[in-house]
Amino acid sequence: MSEVDRDQILPSLLNADHERSRDEPEIAANIATQLEHMGLSTWSISVLRRLRDAIGRQEPKTVLEVGGSIGHRSAWLYDLFKQHPIQRYDIVEQGAKFGVILHRLLTRYDASSWSNIIVNDFAALCAEEKAWKLTTASGVGADERRLAEQYDAIIVDAPLARLSNDLQSAMELLSNNGVLYTTEPETPVGEYDELDEDGKAKVDGFNAWIELIQSIQETHHVAFVPLFGGTIVAFFKR
Numbered sequence: 001m002s003e004v005d006r007d008q009i010l011p012s013l014l015n016a017d018h019e020r021s022r023d024e025p026e027i028a029a030n031i032a033t034q035l036e037h038m039g040l041s042t043w044s045i046s047v048l049r050r051l052r053d054a055i056g057r058q059e060p061k062t063v064l065e066v067g068g069s070i071g072h073r074s075a076w077l078y079d080l081f082k083q084h085p086i087q088r089y090d091i092v093e094q095g096a097k098f099g100v101i102l103h104r105l106l107t108r109y110d111a112s113s114w115s116n117i118i119v120n121d122f123a124a125l126c127a128e129e130k131a132w133k134l135t136t137a138s139g140v141g142a143d144e145r146r147l148a149e150q151y152d153a154i155i156v157d158a159p160l161a162r163l164s165n166d167l168q169s170a171m172e173l174l175s176n177n178g179v180l181y182t183t184e185p186e187t188p189v190g191e192y193d194e195l196d197e198d199g200k201a202k203v204d205g206f207n208a209w210i211e212l213i214q215s216i217q218e219t220h221h222v223a224f225v226p227l228f229g230g231t232i233v234a235f236f237k238r
Contacts, residue, residue, distance in 0.1 A: 006237075006238065009221065010222075013234070014050065014054050014225045025079040031075055047183060048072075055080065058153060060151070062175075063154070064148070065090070065091045066092045069098055089111070090116045091115070092122050094120065122166050123165060125147065133145075147173065151178055153179055154170045154180045157183070161201035161205040165208070176237060178236075179235065182232075184231040184233050216235065219238055220237055221238060
């Protein structure tokens with residue numbers, strides 16, 4: 001693709017696909033109800049629908065989702081991949097209990113042959129993978145690595161405090177024509193006490209996000225798509 005073409009990739013991908021159903025998949029809808037009962041947040045239906053449209057239009061062969069939670073977004077993607085099969089779909093989730101729920105979702109979609117649930121902290125996992133990459137340069141032990149070397153599509157859902165770091169780690173796993181998807185974080189409001197570590201972490205995380213957006217545009221095209229309930233942000237290598 002020429003540079004001009006690459007400029008237009010994200011705007012083309014992120015348009016709504018009116019040929020796809022606007023209804024939430026049945027399994028995803030059931031999980032959304034569970035989320036409400038558990039007091040957990042998720043991406044809005046509008047954001048998930050547009051993410052599904054973009055990945056469906058992109059037609060990736062390998063997909064990585066960071067921050068699977070209990071599988072609401074994953075159910076949207078499993079539903080898509082059931083109609084349009086891919087080679088590999090990995091979901092990274094830090095919580096062991098959530099990992100068990102994700103395994104049940106994987107089984108429900110009969111996806112064990114092409115999908116994996118990895119219970120681990122993403123930063124620790126990436127550090128582990130870098131070490132494996134050095135030790136498996138000769139090919140020895142390559143089968144023991146838990147992540148693919150590259151992914152065509154990566155979705156990152158992380159707390160604001162570590163969002164920037166997770167995005168930078170994920171970008172190292174993108175294929176040359178891969179696309180990274182996330183959502184724009186909310187701006188922290190109000191003041192926080194000096195002893196409020198959570199408040200400080202959010203402010204520091206938001207500042208890191210701003211710095212990332214400013215610096216990454218030298219190497220990546222970046223697109224923001226405002227939707228009801230959130231804004232999709234996508235990254236694509238220049």
